Amino acid sequence: MASTLLHATRRQLLVTGGALFAWSYLPRFARAADARDPRFITIILRGALDGLGAVPPVGDPAYAALHGPIALSLTGDTPALPLDGFFALHPSMTNLARLYGARQATIVHATATAYRDRSHFDGQDVLESGYAGAGRTDSGWLNRAVSVLPKGERVASRGKALGVGPATPLILRGGAPVTGWTPSTLPAVQDDLEQRLLALYREQDKALATVLTESLDIEKIAQREAGGMRPVGGNVIEAMRTPARGAAKLLAADDGPRIAALAYDGWDTHANEGGATGRLAQLVAGLDAAIAEFETGLGPAWKDTVVVAITEFGRTAKVNGTTGTDHGTGTVAFLAGGALAGGKMVADWPGLRDEQLFEKRDLKATTDLRAVLKGLLVDHLNIGTAQIEGVFPDSISAKPLRGLIA
């Protein structure tokens, strides 16, 4: 790898990992005795999150030019929030920045699953199934993780794993029993779906395009008149907050579930992605609000909690002709929770120069996302290192990343 300097300086976790490992191993015996009661929440971001937009590598000299008009910087009206001097955080993610400062958030950058093509559907299957390639959808890794939880620990004896939403996502499907919950006020249709449908109607069916346009205009007025009180339509942040708030209450309950999964759509920012403000800003603000809801709602249990937000792949490093980004490879994963040894970036930074990009277009993935997830499951949920290989089959090269948990 050409960027040896960055390469070395970005290996923070790998440098300190060994020490953390030793430190975190011993207290686990004590924790089992003092009734540690961990929570584990997985948030799937469907559509492929632009990691370079959410966690801009402001220290990389190639970044600003590549991301063009939607690049973030540490200066200007809405500056990005500094993390470690090299990376910054999107200005809409103020809660995550606070948690990062309190060592309760970790951000993994330049990460991806083993999937290297660019189909959302297959990418999401790989992300959720935990298999090494597309085509296996019989069970998800979180379900298999539930089935190998160590007996006798609280996490295994509490309620079934919880799927938030009308259907159980693939990540939670499989042999272990799961339960489901959905907010009683169903989230309205995403703007993105409406816009795609409108584009289709404009090509194919002018009459329906007219009707749909009128419907969207009326909805805008309704939103405005409702004063943003209804968690529907245009109010992305509220729509993302609501299921998190409900799920947090369930997870906080003494007899409630300990493991949950939910998914947020809308991350496929091909056009008008926006920078400090705009569409991606709304989405990351919604994710930030959801994390804050988990923190608030879990109360004292937050100290035993890990929330991980993952996406199927990243987006092109270079902005496209419609001020957006196309399907890519490496991206970020967000970790938050009181159980983390947080306040750090985990990144083996590959660089953004043309020849450093994957296929000369995407941020290269240098950290296997499965290693991160395996590390969390082993250290947070006490799943054995032998069992974890069954949770993520054919991932032996992606060794559990230890030291993420305090």
Added chain:
Amino acid sequence: MAANNSAQQALVALNRFGFGARGGNSGDLAAAASDPRGFVLAELTNPRSTLLENPILRSTDALLSELYGLQQQERTYRLAVNQQTANATANAQASNGQIASEPTETPATPPPAPLPPQPNFNVITERFRAEALARIQRTHAPACGFVERLVTFWSNHFCISAIKGPGVRITAGAFEREAIRPHVLGHFADLLRAVEQHPAMLFYLDNAQSIGPNSRAGQNGKRGLNENLAREIMELHTLGVDGGYTQADVTSFARIITGWTVVGPAARLGTPGTFTFNANAHEPGDHTLLQKTYAEGGVTQGEQALTDLARHPSTAKFIATKLVRHFIADDPPPALVDKLAKVFRDSDGDLKAVSTALVSDPLAWSTPLTKIRSPYEFLVASSRLFARTPDQPQRYLGSLALMGAPLWQPPGPNGFADTNFAWATPNGMKARLEISNQIAKRLGNLTDPQEALDAAAGAAASADLKQTIGRAESREQAIALVLMSPEFQRR
């Protein structure tokens, strides 16, 4: 291009005439493509294909007897409550008097008798839901669904509304099973008589209470003639509003069908909950309708009048127009209307012949698919596509209400509208989009939208749609887009 054409013809067969292709391994689209007309007409060969036979569903008289029982229970209960209140008041007054004059000893008040059980009116909703579920499930069985489409057409033509009251609500499904289904491929005159003599219709359009002013029951002058059913039979069921009848005809016809009513709980005129002719309520004498005089003759007087209305040329034209508007286009091609009207007249209203003529006409296959699916058609097509036969009706019923088409509950006796103007509205499409979104979310990310698109439209899917589906950010989004696509919404 040939493959594309046959795919387009398969869409005509499945969507214009049926309830859309079933997904999975049904092979509906391929079967329809290989012989589009034969695919549609195959369902007409089995006369029993129109029936809905389900042992858990009850007959109208059983349902109405159940309702009568509940109403009797309600009366008994109220009486007991009133009696108890009266007793309590009387006791209180008596003891008040005693306290004032005689403070020593008061006789113990006897404990009130236990109240009789309260009626469980939820039964009405349970019966309604069972009927709704059976009807929805029935739409999943046939390959094309043309017969089920005909059932919904005729059910809307001869609509009743459950909102009228418990008598109609509890029998709404039985009405369709008993009066409509057996005659959908039979003769219009038989269909007409079965409908107009069904208790649900007699309740809905008030004929059950209509009394001839000069009948024995009319002598006391408390109740009188109700023209509602007579008017709607002519305006909506047979001749059409411009079919050549006058107000005098309406009044006269109303007199002719006085006495057409429903047997009550006392069973004076037959089995409770069945149709009966109550001679005491019938307006005596000969009556003239459309320049023809019908001699005094009990129930046959009205039956003869109905038969003549069924044979009237205006009826043939009216029915032909509605059929073509429903299946082909909002502005029905006059040539096709004339042709169907002729078949109707020449065959004495043979609905199988008329339906066959509709499907056999080249215009039915060349007219573009411009009509938007009704809310019911849309929901049924969606669940057929994903092979999800519902086992609970509530979600379906809720979705239909959200889209403005609550089952068996049209806004008026003219039924639900049958044009794009009624359904392709901003709030209507918004509701469809939200429902599509929910269906997609329930299916989750394991359903392959490409397979769904192939099953629903095959080679007839536009390049734009294929590209939109391919680029969707998730399977759920792609499924919602398939459901909302013009290929799926138009028929």
